[in-house]
Amino acid sequence: MRAAVRRATVLVRPKPGILDPQGEAVCSALGHLGFEVQDARIGKVIDLEVEAADEKAAKAEVERMCEQLLANPLIESYEVEILG
């Protein structure tokens, strides 16, 4: 099959137990605005257009990107979704 451009969405989040100062600041700011918020955690959403032969190849490729650049596997978890 020829390579085609496929869209992928990656969610990168701080792992449970890892300190998230940005999330704490947002949680506190929302409280000051009068919202009832118990917890807030902040990560990244990365939308990619990648060339790959099929969905399976695209997913494997994007997972390699996560390991090498997009996430820090020590402190962040990631989720890859291929949108076709």
Next chain:
Amino acid sequence: MRAAVRRATVLVRPKPGILDPQGEAVCSALGHLGFEVQDARIGKVIDLEVEAADEKAAKAEVERMCEQLLANPLIESYEVEILG
């Protein structure tokens, strides 16, 4: 119905046409690593625990948070999902 803690996930992304230097840097870095990437756009994922009577109320509340604090509606779009 009594208020309960509900989990929400918010995706905040730069709107189309808005410059995204972080995404451009990631796209270029992925290219240098040998990946075939056409485009990369970077936003935020925010996981919240909010108190609300039901899913509809939770969604409305989180949308107000987006308008007031979590997103800049001029340059960012947001998507709210209530996980129950």
